[in-house]
Amino acid sequence: MRTDDMILVSIDDHVVEPPDTFERHLPARFADRAPRIVRNAQGIDRWIFEGTETGSVGLNAVASWPKDEWGFDPVGFAEMRPGAYDIHQRVRDMDANGVLASMCFPTFAGFNGTHLAGQTDKELANAVVRAYNDWHIEEWCGAYPGRFIPLAIGPLYDFDRLIAEIHRTGALGFRAISLPEMPHGVGLPSLYTGEWDRVFEALCDEDMAICLHIGGSFGMLEHPEGAPMDHLIVLAPQLSAITAADLLISGTLRKFPDLKVALSEGGIGWIPFFLDRFDRHLKNQTWTGLRIGPRGQDATEVWRHNFLGCFITDPSALFLRDRIGIETIAWECDYPHSDSTWPLSPEVLMGELEAVGCTDEEIHKITWENASRFFRVDPFESVERAGATVGALRAGARDVDVTTTSKATYRRRYEERLTA
Secondary structure, X not given: OOHHHXXXXXXXXXXXXXXXXXXXXXXXXXXXXXXXXXXXXXXXXXXXEOOEEEOEEHHHOOOOOOHHHOOOOEEOHHHXXXXXXXXXXXXXXXXXXOEEEEEEEOOOXXXXXXXXXXXXXXXXXXXXXXXXXXXXHHHHOOOOOOOEOOEEOOOOOOHHHHHHHHHHHHHHOOOEEEXXXXXXXXXXXXXXXXXXXXXXXXXXXXXXXXXXXXXXXXXXXXXXXXXXXXXXXXXXXXXXXHHHHHXXXXXXXXXXXXXXXXXXXXXXXXXXXXXXXXXXXHHHOHHHOOOOOXXXXXXXXXXXXHEEEEEOOOOOHHHHHHHHOHHHXXXXXXXXXXXXXXXXXXXXXXXXXXXXXXXXXXXXXXXHHHHHXXXXXXXXXXXXXXXXXXXXXXXXXXXXXXXXXXXXXXHHHHHHHHHO
């Protein structure tokens, strides 16, 4: 297969919420307490919500920056590539990268909504969660039907409200919800308590998948004194193995055999060893009485029925794609984060797929078929297949500048637009 003939569906990208995200979706009684953007004394745009200031750090929006400008320093809209927060520019950047469809995780709300879970006023927090979801499906996904896979967040502080939001968003067309990958790591009940069972039942009723994005378990990783940030960045995806173990050992997938779980940005390199170790454990340590599937399946069988492994680049693991299960592997771009391969995703991905000898059939499974099946989307809903390839999309975006561009240049362009 030629690179230009690939079809790419990315199941992990991110949106930096624009300043007007909540303006049209919050009830009038909450208008004066809505999350809002304020430019601080350093000239950086920050979200203010109930007295708490949050915002984007550099690594959340580095697309096209020179690498020597990357870092954790806070940044505002002026320094970002507009595709980070502007839906029209986002689609242009997708086209320039040959990406047909994208699933986008939030930023201000937290990858899984945890930034909103600690609010004292639960009525307000619930309204903000609903407003985010309405904005996401109506204005972000709705602006370009078929180009995005709707991803909800939920009110994590109240399971009754969380279940109600699952049913509401399921009816609206959401295909998945982002939840904490290790709930006990963020102060929520663990999977072993059984308190999540009603939530999982609602998800199965709506046929909505769970997306468990890395980062929600950072608190479970002890950061050694003096260790640099590299320690956290390198180890974060490997914590997905703990997430998978909790889902299996807790009996969650035995009780809910149709629950679908995507381990977003968790990579796939850890999976072969994990499955080997787990299968051996079930055969060898029979004295524990552990059963992880409804019909006595081993870990490999449950993995292939319930999970989706998500990777950006994983050159070694792709040699073991048959051991993992070719139907359980899907690709992601991670735009505009620092791990993203934009704007050369097709070339990077094809280089890895060719190096391990993937067939055309396997390439299609990894690049779009598995994701489309798992999340129940038709990737050709708005773009005919002939126009959905990397080559076709890029042909319509030759005018998009994908060259390295400094923060200072983006700031100048931003100010020029404001004064135009």
